[in-house]
Structures are given as C-alpha cells and as structure tokens.
Amino acid sequence: MAKIIVVTSGKGGVGKTTTSASIATGLAKRGKKTVVIDFDVGLRNLDLIMNCERRVVYDFVNVINGEATLTQALIKDKHVDNLYILAASQTRDKDALTKEGVEGILNKLAETYDFIICDSPAGIEHGAQMALHFADEAIVVTNPEVSSVRDSDRILGILQSKSRRAELGMDPVGEHLLLTRYNPERVLKGEMLAVEDVKEILAIKLLGVIPDSQSVLNASNQGVPVILDENSDAGQAYSDAVDRLLGEDKEHRFLDIQKKGFFKRMFGG
C-alpha cells in the first residue's frame, strides 16, 4: 500500500519544496520506492531544487490530459535510486488539475511506489486543495513566526474538513509539524517563538526541527537536496525527520545553541 504524503503550509516561502525534495530523497535512500510530485501549476520549482530542470519533457498536466504517459513524464533522480520526479506544468490555466485526473494518476502510482510525496503550492486555493485532498499523512511546514503559524492552523482546518479522508469519514489525515528556519540563539533571547510554543498552539505531533542554516541555500544553489549534505546540521535534522516518519523514535537535535569548538572557530565551518 502506497502512502500519500502532502507537504503543505498555507504560507509561501517557508520551505515546502526544500522539505519535499529532502524527505523524498531520504525515503528513497532508505530503499523506499518514492515519487515526488510538484503541484505548483504555473510556477514549477521542484525540478530546480532537484537539479533536473533540463530533463523535463512532459509534466503532470500532460499526463492528466493524456498527452503523455506516466512513464514518459517521470524523471529518474540522478542522486539516489528509487526516486522519480513528476514536474509541474507551466500552463497558466490553474484549473488544469482536475480531481479525477489527480486521483487517476495517484492510483496508478500507488501500484508501484511505496511513497508518493505531494509538494503543495502556497495558499489555500485549488492547487493546494488538490495536493492535500488524497493525502494519508500531512507534513505541515511552519516557521517560528506569527503569520506562518496562523496559516498552518488554517491548513490543518482544511485537512480536517476537505480532505478525502474527512469527506469519507475515514481515519483523519496524520498531521506532522516540521518547524523550519529555527534559530535557538534568537529563541534564547526571547526574539523567536520556541518549538514548545508552536507545538502548544498547533497541538500536533512534532516531526522535526530544521535549524536556520546556510547549508540550505548552498544546497539549493547546486540543486542537491540538503539531506544529502550529511555534514550539515539541516541535512542531519532532515535525516532524523525521515527516520521518525518511518516510525523510529529519535531524539530531537539542534534545539540548543551549537557551541563552536576551538578548531571550528579558528578555521571556520
């Protein structure tokens, strides 16, 4: 049985695509057959983050419209085995994603893949609703900042009322909080919401905390998902999050200020 996971947030720019790329890569590295779908019709960014922008021939909407087969549109990832990418269309017709079309593709993918990761666009419009509609689990990406937390709460409301699971009265969509751009130093100074505060307000299970790190930008510059940068704090935090997603019990790291050792201070790092 394939598991469909939506990566969503409501607010834009909080790290949905970065998260989708890293979680999908992490699952594939652990041997799970994984496909990651970009639902951001009109914009398309996942291909850039995963460094396959020049290999996109057919996209999600082409497959829905029957202009290409799934096999033609799926792009094999170059970093890890078991990972495929389905790019978003750059069409300006925002209703190109039909519920029936999306369902058909997800059903077909579910026959061969263990995990289907849906990278949601920002907002709560049609594209975002299509991305979350068929989800079994949701990763709600949130920054420790007022507007992001509020928007996450609204997205949780939509998951609880408009998802397929809610409409059919099935078990609710599993909700996971992923707090990104976390800066323990600012939290200590009382300038930033602490992880406990956000957890308390949203009242959902914590999947992981990704520290605010230069390595995230370095990774996206090169088109390598940050989880593959195994020496970086953000990469390790994503790796822990993937383990937790697979049911492992891992302690949360990077919640406190990282003390720089003598050598790091002298030689950087």
Next chain:
Amino acid sequence: MSFFDYFKTKKQNTASIAKERLQIIVAHERTTRNQPDYLPQLQQELLDVIRKYVSIREEDIQVQLDKNGNCSVLELNVTLPE
C-alpha cells in the same frame, strides 16, 4: 545604538507577545472554522431587525451553529442594554 542606550534598553520579550497574540487569534478562528458561509450575513440581518426595536452594538450579538449528532442548533445570544 549608542553606548548609553545599552543601559537603557529594557529587554522586551517579543516572542511571548507573539505567542499570546497567536493563541487568541487561533482560538477565535477555530470556533468560526466549520461555520457555514451564510452566518456573518445572517448575523448582520438579525442585528438590523433587532435594531428596529432596541439600540444595540455590533458586538452585543453572537450567532453560532453547533452540530449535535444529526441535528444542528442555531444559538443566538443578544445582550440588551439596561
């Protein structure tokens, strides 16, 4: 920041302000989340009708729809002036 400002600045914990504001707005939005779209207009029209007879303020009226199993209860709270 000048040298003397260092002694003047009172440490203001903005994170706790953020948390407080969020708790209030999120709690408020959760109560209105599953309400039908017509509710605000219904509230406005009820307000207009009551105002024909008694002068009340906008915030003196509260309309809420609660679902109890297979029946819904429309709760209307009006605070009349003394």
